[in-house]
Amino acid sequence: xxxxxxxxxVCAGTGCVSNHSVEIKDALDREIEKHKLQNEAEVVFTGCNxxxxxxxxxxxxxDGVFYQLLKTADIPHLVEExxxxxxxxxxxxxxPPAEKIPIPKMSDIPFFSDQTLIALRNRGMIxxxxxxxxxxxxxxxxxxxxxxxxxPDEVLKEIKSSGLRGRGGGGFPTGVKWESCKHAxxxxxxxxxxxxxxxxGAFMDRSIIEGDPHAVIEGMIIxxxxxxxxxxxxxxxxMEYPLxxxxxxxxxxxAREYGLLGENILDAGFTFDxxxxxxxxxxxxxxxxxxxxxxxxxxxxxxxKYIHTVERGLWERPTCLNNVxxxxxxxxxxxxxxxxxxxxxTGDVSADPWGxxxxxxxxxxxxxxxxxGLVEVPMGIPLRDIVFKIGGGIRDGKKFKAVQTGxxxxxxxxxxxLDLPVDYEELTKVGSxxxxxxxxxxxxxxxxxxxxxxxxxxxxxxxxxKCTPCREGTKQMLDILDRxxxxxxxxEDLVTLEDLSNxxxxxxxxxLGGSAPNPVLTTLKYFREEYEAHVKDKKCPSHTCRKLxxxxxxxKICLKLGHGCHVCxxxxxxxxxxxxxxxxxxxxxxxxxxxxVCYDVCNFKAVQVA
Amino acid sequence: MAKLKIEDLDRIAEEARSKMxxxxxxxxxxxxxxxxxxxxxxxxxxxxxxxxxxxxAHNIKDVIITTSGCAGLCSxxxxxxxxxxxxxxxxxxxxxxxKARKIxxxxxxxxxxxxxxxxSVGSERIx
Ligand SMILES: Cc1cc2nc3c(=O)[nH]c(=O)nc-3n(C[C@H](O)[C@H](O)[C@H](O)COP(=O)(O)O)c2cc1C
Ligand code: SF4
Ligand code: SF4
Ligand code: SF4
Numbered sequence: 001x002x003x004x005x006x007x008x009x010v011c012a013g014t015g016c017v018s019n020h021s022v023e024i025k026d027a028l029d030r031e032i033e034k035h036k037l038q039n040e041a042e043v044v045f046t047g048c049n050x051x052x053x054x055x056x057x058x059x060x061x062x063d064g065v066f067y068q069l070l071k072t073a074d075i076p077h078l079v080e081e082x083x084x085x086x087x088x089x090x091x092x093x094x095x096p097p098a099e100k101i102p103i104p105k106m107s108d109i110p111f112f113s114d115q116t117l118i119a120l121r122n123r124g125m126i127x128x129x130x131x132x133x134x135x136x137x138x139x140x141x142x143x144x145x146x147x148x149x150x151x152p153d154e155v156l157k158e159i160k161s162s163g164l165r166g167r168g169g170g171g172f173p174t175g176v177k178w179e180s181c182k183h184a185x186x187x188x189x190x191x192x193x194x195x196x197x198x199x200x201g202a203f204m205d206r207s208i209i210e211g212d213p214h215a216v217i218e219g220m221i222i223x224x225x226x227x228x229x230x231x232x233x234x235x236x237x238x239m240e241y242p243l244x245x246x247x248x249x250x251x252x253x254x255a256r257e258y259g260l261l262g263e264n265i266l267d268a269g270f271t272f273d274x275x276x277x278x279x280x281x282x283x284x285x286x287x288x289x290x291x292x293x294x295x296x297x298x299x300x301x302x303x304x305k306y307i308h309t310v311e312r313g314l315w316e317r318p319t320c321l322n323n324v325x326x327x328x329x330x331x332x333x334x335x336x337x338x339x340x341x342x343x344x345x346t347g348d349v350s351a352d353p354w355g356x357x358x359x360x361x362x363x364x365x366x367x368x369x370x371x372x373g374l375v376e377v378p379m380g381i382p383l384r385d386i387v388f389k390i391g392g393g394i395r396d397g398k399k400f401k402a403v404q405t406g407x408x409x410x411x412x413x414x415x416x417x418l419d420l421p422v423d424y425e426e427l428t429k430v431g432s433x434x435x436x437x438x439x440x441x442x443x444x445x446x447x448x449x450x451x452x453x454x455x456x457x458x459x460x461x462x463x464x465x466k467c468t469p470c471r472e473g474t475k476q477m478l479d480i481l482d483r484x485x486x487x488x489x490x491x492e493d494l495v496t497l498e499d500l501s502n503x504x505x506x507x508x509x510x511x512l513g514g515s516a517p518n519p520v521l522t523t524l525k526y527f528r529e530e531y532e533a534h535v536k537d538k539k540c541p542s543h544t545c546r547k548l549x550x551x552x553x554x555x556k557i558c559l560k561l562g563h564g565c566h567v568c569x570x571x572x573x574x575x576x577x578x579x580x581x582x583x584x585x586x587x588x589x590x591x592x593x594x595x596x597v598c599y600d601v602c603n604f605k606a607v608q609v610a
Numbered sequence: 611m612a613k614l615k616i617e618d619l620d621r622i623a624e625e626a627r628s629k630m631x632x633x634x635x636x637x638x639x640x641x642x643x644x645x646x647x648x649x650x651x652x653x654x655x656x657x658x659x660x661x662x663x664x665x666x667a668h669n670i671k672d673v674i675i676t677t678s679g680c681a682g683l684c685s686x687x688x689x690x691x692x693x694x695x696x697x698x699x700x701x702x703x704x705x706x707x708x709k710a711r712k713i714x715x716x717x718x719x720x721x722x723x724x725x726x727x728x729x730s731v732g733s734e735r736i737x
Contacts (some may be wrong), residue, residue: 003666005658005675007632040662042629062635062674084676086645125633135619136626259613266616319702 006041006083009124011057013048013210014203014243020072021056022485024552027072028058037583041083047211048203049124050374051111059124066106069093079274079550097370097392110149110165111371114390118360119167119328122212128247131254134214140260142331146222147268154335155226156182162338163349163358164330168286168323168437169407169511171424173353174330177320181310182227184318189230192295192314193239193320196273196279197284199407202438204362205324207374209244213251217274219327222334224272227320231271234314238279283462287510288313288321290464301464302510308320323436326363338346345379346423349444357423361434363405367441368395377422384418387441398443402526406435408455409515412448413524431522433515447544448527452519453481457515470513473504479519486547489535498524532605536595540609546596549609553577553598555584562604571601599604628671640720642691645677654688660710660724661690664718673718686729692717703729 010016010025028043049057053070065088067078074092081087084113094109103109109323117123134140146155160175181189191453193216209216216235224230253276255261263271277295284290285300292314295298313319333341342349347356357379366372369391377386387393387403394400402412411432413420420426423510424434442451460474477500480493501517508514524531533539540548558564564582576592579585587598587608599607614622631637641661645654661675686703692713693699700723702713709727717723 003628003670004632005660005662007629009633040658062632062637062640063676066634084645086643127629132622132626133629135622136630138623140619144619148616257613266614 002039002042004040004042007061008043009046009059009061010043011047011049011055011124012045012199012605013052013055013207015048016055016057017243019055023072023142024056024058024070024075028079029077031076032083033097035084037079037083038339044127045129046126047122047128048207048374050120050376051109051330051371052373053371054373056247060088061086063104064106066094067107068094080165091192097395110389110392111373111375115376116360117326117376118332118341119208119215119362120211120374120376121214121332123207124211126212128211128213129250131214131251132259134212138335139214139331140218142334143218143221143260144266145412146225146334147266147270150334152182152226152228155222158334158338159226159330160338160353161350162333162341163345163353164326164333164341164354165353165357165424166323167325167329167361167436169249169433171357171434172234173349174322174326176353177310177322178223178227180308181318184311186318187229189227189318190314190320191220191227191230191233192291192319193220193233193235193284193324193327194291194321195235195241195324196291197238197241197324197436198283198286198435198462199438201366201440202407202436204364204374204437206241206244206482208324208328208362210247213244213247214255215328215331216248216324217251217255217261219330220274221261221272222330222461223320223322223327223599227271230320231273233272233274234295235274235279236277236279236285236295239281240279246522258519260494282464283459284464284510284512287512289510291321292319295565301466302512304509305494307487325437329359346421346426354425357425357434361437363437363439365391365439365441367403367439368398368443368446369393369441379423380421381419382419383413386439387418388424391441394441394443401442401444401446402448402451402523404432404440404442404451404455404519405438405439406515406518407441408434408436408458409433409512410438411518412442412451412526413522414526416526429526431518431525432517445463445542447485447540447542448523448530449481449484449540450544452523453478453485455519456481456516463512463516467507467509467513469504469507470509473500474513474516476500477504477517481520484531485545487534487545489531491532491535493535494528494531496523543609547594549594549596550589551584551587551592551594551596551599552610553587553606554608557604557606559584560595562602562606565604568598568602568607571597573597612732624671631672632674635674638672638695640674640676640693641714641718642676642678642693644687644689644691656707657688657690657705657710660707661714664711664714668719670719689729692723694721694723695720701729702727 047137053321056070058067078089081089090102095102164174166172220233261273276282280300285294287302288309290300290302309319342358345358349356360376362376371392375390402414404410404412460478463470465471501521567583569577574591574593576588615681643658688705689703691699713724
């Protein structure tokens with residue numbers, strides 16, 4: 001076995017690969033060989049680091065020096081300076097926004113230092129295609145403990161008292177779900193991993209699979225053992241995740257070869273295997289009953305849940321469905337104990353499984369923050385810390401407006417509630433939800449009517465159409481929002497929006513309809529003045545809804561700075577701009593269709609919106 | 611690949627431990643070889659090789675070797691700093707291949723520092 005002094009961890013998540021991290025690894029290997037360092041330094045591919053905005057990323061261990069935004073041209077210098085001469089290269093390191101001084105160590109970068117890793121504990125540490133790497137970090141030890149030292153009932157009890165709750169949306173206590181499945185009648189039962197991840201922009205689950213597929217597999221084996229009579233599990237992965245599917249395939253193959261899947265696992269007398277099913281592509285297929293229908297080869301549509309899937313799910317057999325992140329937490333809970341897990345987070349789950357939120361949650365942080373990417377934080381952390389510490393605050397010094405949590409049907413949370421802790425119940429109380437962990441930050445330039453319209457348009461398009469309130473109701477709501485955004489809304493519309501929302505929430509068959517109105521309801525509640533400006537004054541305060549804007553040209557700027565450059569005239573689709581080259585230009589309001597193109601093309605910011 | 615027995619998991623973990631020690635940045639001891647231009651000129655690479663050689667020969671998995679730039683004491687290069695457990699770091703100067711190997715055996719493995727080659731105990735902390 002070789003003894004290296006350096007390990008170069010190259011991020012090979014989907015984000016970094018599309019930013020050419022494969023070429024970076026090749027260049028590193030080449031330069032290392034050129035300097036004859038191949039016996040001292042090893043280059044390793046790892047899963048996503050989460051700091052995707054900074055990719056491609058290379059972390060040099062043991063010192064944890066963090067290099068970002070690398071180009072192949074940087075590599076010869078990096079290898080010569082850092083690996084050969086021992087001088088880390090400052091200009092390739094991360095500098096926080098507004099500061100010029102680079103931070104060499106990964107562990108000192110606030111984006112990383114304020115995170116707590118359980119589900120993502122192996123990120124950047126292992127090669128996800130090497131089962132031995134996973135084992136070296138304590139992998140499959142939880143399974144050994146469960147199989148050799150615990151009865152199925154004891155495993156179940158451990159999960160129950162840990163307070164682990166579903167990370168896929170509903171926040172249902174995992175131990176309670178397992179127990180119902182265990183007690184359900186039937187000789188053949190199943191476990192399923194939900195890796196459908198249909199939320200636009202979300203990539204928590206993809207990242208866990210790509211970076212640490214064995215954690216999910218180990219969790220599923222432990223779950224199957226605890227529930228009993230489970231010998232076949234399924235992983236339902238979106239078709240759009242080819243790398244995740246590949247990593248799962250490799251991991252399952254390796255686990256089978258090691259006898260960690262298949263007959264008589266570790267000679268402990270327990271038999272279980274896993275197969276992969278590819279998702280049908282619709283958002284609603286992530287819903288439990290639709291997903292099971294899809295695995296059976298039927299159209300992926302929800303059904304009424306008067307009989308729970310834990311009693312009659314896949315092929316009418318008792319079935320336990322959990323999310324990727326939920327499964328990935330299981331091995332650590334078994335290994336380190338329920339008490340360790342429940343010491344992190346809020347509330348008390350010893351008597352009531354809904355009594356608190358325990359452990360950590362992975363969020364994909366997007367929108368107007370400086371640091372976007374994937375973060376894992378302890379439950380109970382204030383939203384403010386996620387936005388301002390980990391996220392590094394709002395880009396370009398703009399003002400924070402709201403953060404949406406929980407994916408497309410989550411609610412928007414305003415500044416006044418930013419000290420809210422991340423907790424299932426607290427988020428629900430203010431009209432949002434934990435959901436699967438989407439987090440979108442908006443700033444003063446975002447129009448809340450437009451944001452609500454955007455997300456409703458998504459859920460509306462994804463409605464499967466099986467039940468009327470969701471199919472027709474969301475369509476009506478979207479029509480109203482469209483009207484409001486072009487200045488044709490009335491005050492009555494706001495009342496109708498609220499009424500429709502309440503009906504849809506109450507009477508939809510599945511949670512897609514049941515939560516779709518959240519963005520509208522919360523923006524109506526916390527940003528009502530924006531709606532009123534749209535319907536009463538026919539103005540969009542953030543100038544996002546262009547039809548409500550008036551465009552004019554500042555004569556001084558046009559003449560003095562732009563010298564009447566005439567560019568806007570060429571782009572205006574309606575010949576609404578009048579002016580000779582080198583002269584002042586004007587907009588004829590009668591002809592202007594308010595497309596906003598002139599505002600975008602004027603290099604001198606002479607075009608004003610009001 | 612054959613089917614694993616429970617003991618095999620520990621064996622695999624043990625074999626990969628040296629890699630993981632480096633990735634986790636958490637070894638029993640840490641050796642820093644100062645590799646500024648001056649250090650390299652004075653033969654720091656040979657010192658590095660000597661340490662790496664010893665690590666391999668003794669099949670050591672929990673010792674980390676890193677490099678740093680010039681320690682600001684160019685006349686006494688090659689230099690190395692050894693940190694053992696929670697003890698204060700010790701700077702060694704004017705190193706040679708043999709001195710490095712002796713330091714490795716006595717300090718890095720044994721936990722006792724080699725007074726005769728040591729320049730100072732403790733170091734300035736930069737933050
Ligand atoms: C429209 C819709 C889409 C969903 N999409 C997902 C998804 O992509 N991934 C997921 O894990 N759960 C999704 N869920 C939640 C699942 O129905 C189910 O609650 C979850 O997979 C259970 O696992 P958990 O208890 O571990 O969270 C969705 C639910 C609805 C209503
Ligand atoms: S609520 Fe919407 S998505 Fe769910 S079953 Fe009804 S129509 Fe389909
Ligand atoms: S592009 Fe701007 S500067 Fe040029 S003519 Fe139009 S308004 Fe004036
Ligand atoms: S907003 Fe559009 S239509 Fe109006 S003046 Fe500018 S480019 Fe022409």
